[in-house]
Amino acid sequence: MFRLIANRVVSHSIRSNPNPNQSLFAINAISSHRFSSESTNPSPVAHQNHPSPLHQQHESLGRTESTTNDGHVFGGGGGGGGDRAGRGRAAAAGAGEYQEEQARVLQAALRHVVRLGWSEAAMVLGAKDVGVSPSIVGSFQRKEAALVEYFMDDCLKRLIELIDSDDELANLLQSDRIAKLVRIRLEMQAPYISKWPQALSIQAQPANIPTSFKQRAMLVDEIWHAAGDQASDIDWYAKRTALGGIYSATEIYMLTDKSPEFRDTWTFLGHRVKDAYDIGKTIQEVNS
Secondary structure (H helix, E strand, O other): OHHHHHHHHHHHHHHHOOOHHHHHHHHHHHHOOOOOOOOOOOOHHHHHHOOOHHHHHHHHHHOOOOOOOOOOOOOOOOOOOOOHHHHHHHHHHHOOOOOHHHHHHHHHHHHHHHHHOOOHHHHHHHHHHOOOOHHHHHHOOOHHHHHHHHHHHHHHHHHHHHHHHOOOHHHOOHHHHHHHHHHHHHHOOHHHHHHHHHHHHHHOOOOOHHHHHHHHHHHHHHHHHHOOOOOOHHHHHHHHHHHHHHHHHHHHHHHOOOOHHHHHHHHHHHHHHHHHHHHHHHHHHHHO
């Protein structure tokens, strides 16, 4: 069911994007075993963030249940704000292993990305901004990739903080929660949109793919936690495949969106989430 949903989402993305090559990364992300419902070797993220069904049953006593979810049409789950302990683990797992000076340099380098791209030059200026010798750039093994990965980790932390401080989130329908969180996360990339194709290219390099997929897996996992998901076993992978498809398709669409404040992108996102839930409802009705 969810592979059908993911395939439909990708088809919409390709038809809507005049540059099919930009869709390659999204398609690869969806088909990766790290999101796949057919995986026979679950990713480490799944083990870190999702205890066994028995543990989940015990921990679910502490979860906030929403009275306005969408009737589990995305394949099960529901509830309110998700598992706070799980979110803490996601944040810890997402934090890059940087020394304090390295983290300061990367944070400062982000101010130069719009002009210089995800580059050593941006990192050198970042080092100068914080009073550190530019030679520190040599301490990063995958220089440009380290900058992109730092940004991804920082966005995940900021998303978690927003989830924890948003009291209205639990009152939304599950589909609206998902759409809102995907939009919030993608809006963090808006200031860098002109340079984001370069970031995707860096993430797609063979040496960087494992970290890139792990970061995206943690992101969609976090969004499902916040949406109240309590799935386990095969359903856990299936739901994240579908959401990974929606996220990647919207991210690709955003690259060529020239509408004010990316209005067309958010309309596209809303339609893809609605499509996913409509397909889920239809399949459940056929099987019932």
